[in-house]
Amino acid sequence: MASSVVTVIKEQHREVDKLVKQVEAEKGDVAAALQKIHGMLKPHHEAEEGFVYPTIKRVEPDTDEEIKDGAAEHDQIMGLLEELLNQEPGGPGFDGTVSAFAAELRHHFEEEEADLLPELQENLSRPELEDMGERFLKATTG
Ligand SMILES: [Fe+2]
Numbered sequence: 296m297a298s299s300v301v302t303v304i305k306e307q308h309r310e311v312d313k314l315v316k317q318v319e320a321e322k323g324d325v326a327a328a329l330q331k332i333h334g335m336l337k338p339h340h341e342a343e344e345g346f347v348y349p350t351i352k353r354v355e356p357d358t359d360e361e362i363k364d365g366a367a368e369h370d371q372i373m374g375l376l377e378e379l380l381n382q383e384p385g386g387p388g389f390d391g392t393v394s395a396f397a398a399e400l401r402h403h404f405e406e407e408e409a410d411l412l413p414e415l416q417e418n419l420s421r422p423e424l425e426d427m428g429e430r431f432l433k434a435t436t437g
């Protein structure tokens with residue numbers, strides 16, 4: 296059975312969170328983990344803004360403000376990630392930027408999972424959720 300877009304998005308959140316924990320613990324190749332996070336988040340955000348957020352707004356117009364916040368948070372998250380990619384892991388300021396990045400990212404994941412994704416769950420049919428899940432996977436993993 297194909298996965299619902301809600302499941303696909305949550306699974307990607309968990310995968311990214313695991314890599315963020317590795318960066319926070321400064322375990323293994325931190326620079327490689329940051330590159331991997333970047334490679335995963337960029338298409339994830341693009342797919343959300345490209346067709347997930349517009350669908351949420353269509354089925355529940357009241358989410359307008361949260362959708363705008365979500366897109367602004369994507370920009371903040373990527374800005375902090377770019378900073379991290381330009382810093383020396385373990386160097387001055389690195390820890391602080393990691394903390395800011397991790398906090399912003401987790402706040403964002405929580406809001407999407409608590410406030411936005413349930414709108415899809417409630418308003419789309421199972422086949423629609425699965426079609427969008429497939430489209431999301433194609434857009435993010437090629
Ligand atoms: Fe997300």
Ligand SMILES: [Fe+2]
Nearest residue numbers: 340343369407
């Ligand atoms: Fe997002």
